[in-house]
Amino acid sequence: MDSKQASPPRTNDPASESDLENRAKSLSKLLRRLDVDGCASDSPQPHALGPVNELKVKIESTYNMLRVAKLLSEPARQSLLSKVRESLEDFERVIATNFDVEMTSRHQT
Numbered sequence: 001m002d003s004k005q006a007s008p009p010r011t012n013d014p015a016s017e018s019d020l021e022n023r024a025k026s027l028s029k030l031l032r033r034l035d036v037d038g039c040a041s042d043s044p045q046p047h048a049l050g051p052v053n054e055l056k057v058k059i060e061s062t063y064n065m066l067r068v069a070k071l072l073s074e075p076a077r078q079s080l081l082s083k084v085r086e087s088l089e090d091f092e093r094v095i096a097t098n099f100d101v102e103m104t105s106r107h108q109t
Contacts, residue, residue: 017070020081023088024063027095031056034099051098055091062087 035052062084069080096103 017066017081020066020084020088021063023092024059024066024084027059027088027091028056028063030095030101031059034095034101055094058087059091062091 031052035056065080065087066084069077069084072080092103095101
């Protein structure tokens, strides 16, 4: 029998945090571009609660959650990072579905 236990997942992985930060920034840039492209609507004023603006607010909130997670200690840190990761995946799925944008694993804007 091997008495050696599997090492736990790395909890303080700056690369993972950096990846999450880059994904959030990339989504924000993409939404700004979609918002500019979508300005040619029937109404001369932007819709405060339009789908693009709603996603912008949600992504900004998620980015702020990431900033808070970086200040926390374990296990709260990993719990919040996991929620941020899930939220970003949901946003990527929503954008790909509703705005006909092809999302890649590292979407570049």
